[in-house]
Amino acid sequence: MPGITREEVAHLARLARLELSGEELDHFATQLDDIIGAVARVSEVADQDVPPTSHPLPLTNVMRADEVRPSLTPEQALSGAPAQEQQRFKVPQILGED
């Protein structure tokens, strides 16, 4: 497996929405490389005819009757909001100026 470069870490940080500092990029590049190097052994079983397990329980859809039930009030739902306006979450601009 190829080593993890600083550029790769910067790309991952963008994907993960983390504004990492330059120092963190260097630090994480070394550490992620070490960790991936240590855990890459799992791929030794990849060729085997083994089905993957994503979850310990055999999950099936759980349905309930579609009935109206009490839920959080708008005030409760907004109670932790960093900013709100007219009973809505107020967020920074989604689209650019242009």
Place this chain on the structure above:
Amino acid sequence: MMDIVKLTAAEIAGKIASGELTAVEVTEAHLARIAAVDEKVNAFLHVDREGALAQARAVDAKRERGEKLGPLAGVPLALKDIFTTKNMPTTVGSKILEGWLPPYDATLVEKLRAADIVVLGKTNMDEFAMGSSTENSAYGPTGNPWDLTRIPGGSGGGSSAALASYEAPLAIGTDTGGSIRQPAAVTGTVGVKPTYGAVSRYGMVAFSSSLDQGGPCARTVLDAALLHEVIAGHDPMDSTSIDAPVPAVVEAARNGSVQGMRVGVVKQFRGEGYQAGVLQRFDESVELLKELGAEIVELDCPSFDLALSAYYLIAPSECSSNLARFDGLRYGLRTGDDGSRSAEEVTSLTREAGFGAEVKRRIMLGTYALSSGYYDAYYGSAQKVRTLITRDFEKAFEQVDVIVSPTTPTTAFPIGERADDPMAMYLADLCTIPTNLAGNAAMSLPCGLAPEDNLPVGLQIIAPALQDDRLYKVGAAVEAAFVARWGHPLLEEAPSL
């Protein structure tokens, strides 16, 4: 005062029911103990003095009216700060949720309240339950009551430290890779990871959804069983909750025995990285099981050697997805919103400011493992390992009733020792992780002090899924035999704070 806080939960409940003690007296004794020692231990992030006393008064009133009390009514409890509590701060040990007051109680919290258990407050933890030492808390590390310069285990170090320092007789933890059992082991207390799906995850802040499991922490096996019975059971609010009767764990804890049981010892749970004193105490535990009438069976579970690797791909992958909700838009911290920045930029700045190093490291690791081109090699392969581990357990449980191992490869290490060496830190979870990957049940209980450092060693007992009662049956027998041998519970050897 000291006498009350040294009682077990079962003893406290008995004394409250008989009128020998009031719930208010018991709660005040524990609040006083917290006030006296928690500055040193840092087990609590939030103490709800008024709420706890109000709940205690309600229990006393109920008793005076002659109403029937539940088996743990009036007993104080320390709650890991990962469960949402209505109008009580819930931080998950993170700056990103500092001061957040959830608008609802987790199902587990509702059950505690319905059982008249007195919630003292919220306990310290590794941020988002990521860690093996409670050093990753944004609110400072917790000290191990056996030696305050050492870690109390993670991520539920606050809960176990609260028990070991007599600040609470009961506590709640969550176990994703060992976060209940590992702190129990290094603090000389009892911790149980129930079968995956046995305790509701509704209102428990998700780290790795296919692994996370809430469970009981206590100073005795019986106390853990009493709490287990309160919090377990089907919850329609959690789609991963098991719709099956709760095993008779309390009955099992009251009838401890290993007579005629087959107990497995796994070859892969020893070797490099294990402290000599830990292995010595473990070997003595195996001898004890034989003396008590168990048959010991050697087991080979070759895929366990890959468990740590699979875990440190699966858990970060699920965490990178679960923690996407912390975007600074609907609750929690928001940073950099000066009117000129986009939502995406504000989200990135908020997450950078709000998350600590371990959380960032795991988000990055998960993002990498799930990214195009690497998915099959890492995440896909890790899931195949998970299948192999489950098969190893299935084969093992065809031959034995339970498996035993050391809970942790070493005793509590000094705070700071592994802080900047993630792989060294991750080794602490070596023995606990296979169980999380397979979803079965496990317990840790004290089995003595390591001779080289006089610190507690944990014995892990593993049972098949839905057979949680076996943990208590074996655990109670082992505990009784050890206490008889030592002449007192292990915790009495801890230095007084």
